Amino acid sequence: MSAIHPDQVSAAKLAGMMRPPPEPEFDPVTRDGSLVEDPAVRAPLVLGKDTSFNDVTETVCGYIEKGPGRWFWPVFFLVSQVAGLMPLMILYLIITGVGVWGLNNQVDWAWDITNFVFWIGIGHAGTLISAILCLLKQKWRTSINRAAEAMTIFAVICAGTFPGVHIGRVWMAWMLFPIPNSNAIWPNFKSPLLWDVFAVSTYGTVSALFWFMGMIPDFATLRDRAALRIMRASDPSVMKVDRIRCFVYGMLALGWRFSTRHWHRYEKAYILLAGISTPLVLSVHSIVSFDFATSILPGWHTTIFPPYFVAGAIFGGFAMVLLLMIPSRELFPGMKALITLRHLENMAKIILVTGFMVGFAYAMEFFVAWYGGNQYELHVFLYNRVVPDWVDPRGAPYWWAYWSMIICNVVFPQLFWFKACRQSPVVIFIVSVAVTIGMWFERFVIIVTSLHRAFLPGEWHMFFPTPVDILTFVGSCGTFLTLYMLFMRFLPMFAMSEIKAVMPQANPHKH
Amino acid sequence: MAAAAKPRIFQTEQGTPIFGVMAEFATPADIYHAAEKVRDAGFSDWDVYSPFPVHGIDEAMGIKRTRLPLLVAVVGLSGAVLGFGFQYWVATQGYATVVQGKPFGSWQTFVPVAFEIGVLFTAFATLLGMLIFNRLPRWHHPLMCNERFLKVSDDRFVIAIEATDPKFDPQAVRTLLQKAGATSVELVEDK
Numbered sequence: 001m002s003a004i005h006p007d008q009v010s011a012a013k014l015a016g017m018m019r020p021p022p023e024p025e026f027d028p029v030t031r032d033g034s035l036v037e038d039p040a041v042r043a044p045l046v047l048g049k050d051t052s053f054n055d056v057t058e059t060v061c062g063y064i065e066k067g068p069g070r071w072f073w074p075v076f077f078l079v080s081q082v083a084g085l086m087p088l089m090i091l092y093l094i095i096t097g098v099g100v101w102g103l104n105n106q107v108d109w110a111w112d113i114t115n116f117v118f119w120i121g122i123g124h125a126g127t128l129i130s131a132i133l134c135l136l137k138q139k140w141r142t143s144i145n146r147a148a149e150a151m152t153i154f155a156v157i158c159a160g161t162f163p164g165v166h167i168g169r170v171w172m173a174w175m176l177f178p179i180p181n182s183n184a185i186w187p188n189f190k191s192p193l194l195w196d197v198f199a200v201s202t203y204g205t206v207s208a209l210f211w212f213m214g215m216i217p218d219f220a221t222l223r224d225r226a227a228l229r230i231m232r233a234s235d236p237s238v239m240k241v242d243r244i245r246c247f248v249y250g251m252l253a254l255g256w257r258f259s260t261r262h263w264h265r266y267e268k269a270y271i272l273l274a275g276i277s278t279p280l281v282l283s284v285h286s287i288v289s290f291d292f293a294t295s296i297l298p299g300w301h302t303t304i305f306p307p308y309f310v311a312g313a314i315f316g317g318f319a320m321v322l323l324l325m326i327p328s329r330e331l332f333p334g335m336k337a338l339i340t341l342r343h344l345e346n347m348a349k350i351i352l353v354t355g356f357m358v359g360f361a362y363a364m365e366f367f368v369a370w371y372g373g374n375q376y377e378l379h380v381f382l383y384n385r386v387v388p389d390w391v392d393p394r395g396a397p398y399w400w401a402y403w404s405m406i407i408c409n410v411v412f413p414q415l416f417w418f419k420a421c422r423q424s425p426v427v428i429f430i431v432s433v434a435v436t437i438g439m440w441f442e443r444f445v446i447i448v449t450s451l452h453r454a455f456l457p458g459e460w461h462m463f464f465p466t467p468v469d470i471l472t473f474v475g476s477c478g479t480f481l482t483l484y485m486l487f488m489r490f491l492p493m494f495a496m497s498e499i500k501a502v503m504p505q506a507n508p509h510k511h
Numbered sequence: 512m513a514a515a516a517k518p519r520i521f522q523t524e525q526g527t528p529i530f531g532v533m534a535e536f537a538t539p540a541d542i543y544h545a546a547e548k549v550r551d552a553g554f555s556d557w558d559v560y561s562p563f564p565v566h567g568i569d570e571a572m573g574i575k576r577t578r579l580p581l582l583v584a585v586v587g588l589s590g591a592v593l594g595f596g597f598q599y600w601v602a603t604q605g606y607a608t609v610v611q612g613k614p615f616g617s618w619q620t621f622v623p624v625a626f627e628i629g630v631l632f633t634a635f636a637t638l639l640g641m642l643i644f645n646r647l648p649r650w651h652h653p654l655m656c657n658e659r660f661l662k663v664s665d666d667r668f669v670i671a672i673e674a675t676d677p678k679f680d681p682q683a684v685r686t687l688l689q690k691a692g693a694t695s696v697e698l699v700e701d702k
Contacts, residue, residue, distance in 0.1 A: 050664065053562060053665065053666035086623075178597070178601065187599040188615065189602055189620065190602070190610040190617070190620040198623070198624045198627040199627050202630055205634070206630060206631065206634040209634050209635070209638050210634070213638050217563075220664050221562075223664075224661040224662070224664040225661075252644065254647050254649075255647050256647065257562055257652050257654060258560045258561060258664055259558045259645075260558055260559040260560070260565070260569070261558055263564035264564070265577045268522050268641075269637045270634050272580060272633070274520075274632045276587070276630055276637070277634075279626075283626060283630075287623055346629070360537075361580060429670045432559075455602060497562060497564075500562055500666075501563035505539070506539055506565070507539065508538075508540040508565055508567065509543075509566070509567070
C-alpha cells in the first residue's frame with residue numbers, strides 16, 4: 001500500500017488512522033458549494049473537501065438518532081392538526097351526503113376530482129426521479145430520490161382518498177374492485193374510470209415496493225449502528241431506545257448483510273423495478289387523462305391529453321419536490337452538502353423544459369379547437385376560459401382561473417432561463433409555489449370550465465366551493481405534510497448506499 | 512492445497528464451530544484486487560461485504576449473472592395474460608353487458624388493466640424473487656455477532672471465506688488474505 005494513493009489516504013482516515021494531507025495536484029472541481037464554470041467539469045454530488053463514507057452515514061443517521069432539531073415537534077403538532085381536518089370533513093360528508101360540497105347538476109365533478117388529479121400528478125415526480133433518471137444513469141438523482149419517492153407515496157394516499165369519497169355512497173366503494181359478491185355483479189372493464197382504479201392502486205403499490213426495497217440497506221445500517229451501541233453501552237436508558245431501533249429496523253432490514261452476492265441481485269432487481277416503473281408512471285397519468293378524453297364533453301374530448309397530462313404531472317411534481325427540499329436544506333444540519341445547488345439547478349432545468357411542454361399543450365389544444373372546426377369546442381376554449389366576461393358578454397366568469405394558470409405555469413418558469421435564478425434557492429422556491437398553484441388551477445380549468453357551460457345553455461351553472469370543499473383540500477395538504485414529517489423523523493431520508501457509491505473514493509478503478 | 516484430506520468440521524479449542532475467516536480491507540480498490548485473488552485461488556463459499564455495491568466487483572468475484580430477470584418476465588407476462596383473461600371472462604360470461612354498442616369481447620378496452628396487472632405482478636416478482644434468491648429474510652447470521660463486521664454497513668470492506676468451502680484451511684486462508692492486503696484478519700465463530 002503506497003501512502004500517496006488518494007483512495008488509501010481517505011480510507012486510512014476512515015479507519016481513524018490519520019488525517020489526509022492536502023491534495024497536492026490541482027483540483028478543477030471547486031468543492032465549496034459553488035458550481036463549476038467549466039461545462040466539461042461536473043460539480044461534485046457530495047460537497048466537502050474530504051467528506052468520507054462515515055460522514056454520510058453520520059449525517060443521515062443523525063437525523064433519526066439525534067432528531068432534526070427543536071423546531072420539529074411544534075411544527076409537527078400544527079401540521080397534524082391541519083391533517084385532522086381531512087377525516088373530520090370526510091366524516092361530515094359521509095354522515096350528511098355529497099350536498100355538503102358545492103356540486104350541482106351541471107358541475108358534478110369539481111374540487112374532488114381537481115384535488116385527485118392534482119395530488120396524483122405530484123406523485124409522478126418521485127417515480128420519474130427514481131426510475132427514469134435511474135435508467136438514464138443520472139447520478140445526481142441519488143440524493144433526492146428517497147425523499148421524492150416518499151413524497152410520491154404520500155401524494156398517492158391523498159389522491160386516492162378523493163375518488164373514494166366522491167362516489168356518493170362511500171360504503172359501496174368496495175364495488176370499485178372486482179370482488180365476488182352475492183349479486184354476481186362485476187365491474188365494467190370497458191370504463192376508463194375502472195382503468196383508473198387499477199392504474200392508481202397499482203401505482204401506489206409498486207411505488208411503495210420500490211421505496212421499501214431502496215430502504216432495505218439503509219435500515220440495515222440503522223440496525224447495525226443500534227446493535228453496536230448496545231454492545232458497547234453502559235447507560236441502560238440509551239440502550240432501551242437502541243433496543244427498539246435494533247428490533248424495528250432489524251425487522252425492516254430483512255437480515256440484509258451487505259453481501260456482494262446479494263447486492264448483485266439487488267442491483268438487477270432495482271433496474272428491473274426502474275424499467276417497469278417507467279411505463280407504469282407514463283401509463284398512470286395517461287389513464288387519468290382518459291377519464292376526460294374518452295368523454296364527449298368539449299374541452300375534455302382531446303387526443304393530446306395523455307402526453308399533456310404526463311408532462312404536467314412531472315412539472316408539478318418537481319415543483320413539489322423543490323418545495324419540500326429547499327426548506328429541509330435550511331432546517332437540517334449538513335443537508336446542503338448532500339442536496340447541492342447542482343441538484344436544485346438540474347431540477348429547475350427540468351421545470352423549465354416540462355413547463356414548455358405544458359405551454360405547448362395549451363397552445364395546441366387551442367389550435368385544434370379552432371382547426372377542428374367544432375363550434376362547441378372552440379366556444380369552450382375561447383369563451384369559457386380565455387375571454388373575460390367584462391370584455392365580451394359570451395365570456396364566462398372563470399377567465400381569472402385560466403389566466404392564473406398561464407401566468408403560473410408558462411410565465412414564471414421563464415425565470416429559469418437565467419443562471420442566477422436557477423441557482424437561487426429563494427427564486428426556485430417562489431417559482432415552485434407558483435407552479436404548484438398553477439397546476440392546481442390547470443386541473444380546475446380543465447374540469448370546471450368545461451363542465452359548467454356545456455351544450456345546452458339552459459343547464460349552465462356556476463360552481464362555488466363550500467367551506468367543506470376548501471377544508472377537505474387544506475386537510476389533504478396537512479395529511480401530506482404530516483406523513484412527510486414522520487418520514488423525515490423515522491426513516492432514512494437519503495439513500496446512503498447509493499450516495500456512497502457515487503462519491504469519488506468509491507471508484508475502485510480511480511488512479 | 513491439502514485441505515481435502517482434513518476433517519470437514521472446523522472448531523475452536525472450546526468446541527465452538529467455526530464459520531470462517533474474515534478479513535478487512537481499507538478501500539474499494541483494495542477489496543477489488545483482493546477479490547480477484549480469492550477468486551483465482553478457486554474458492555466458492557466466500558463473499559465480499561461492502562456498504563455499497565463496488566463497481567465491477569461482480570466480475571472480480573466471478574459471480575454468474577442472476578436469473579432473476581427470467582423469473583420476473585415469466586411472472587409479469589402471466590400476470591398480464593391472467594388480467595386480460597379475467598376481463599374477457601367478466602365481459603363475455605361473468606357479467607356480459609352491452610357498453611356503447613361494442614361487442615362483448617372487444618379486446619382493445621382490456622389493454623390498460625391487463626398492463627397494470629402485469630406491472631403489479633412484475634413488481635412483486637422482482638422484490639420477492641430478489642429476496643428468495645438471496646435467502647432473505649434471515650434474522651441472524653454468524654457474522655452479525657462480530658463487532659468489526661457491523662461497521663460494514665457504515666464504511667468497511669470485508670471478505671469472508673466460509674469453513675464450508677472444500678478448499679478451506681484456516682491457516683492458508685489467513686495467509687492468502689494477508690497477502691492480498693488485508694488490514695486485519697480474524698476467525699469468526701458460528702454462534
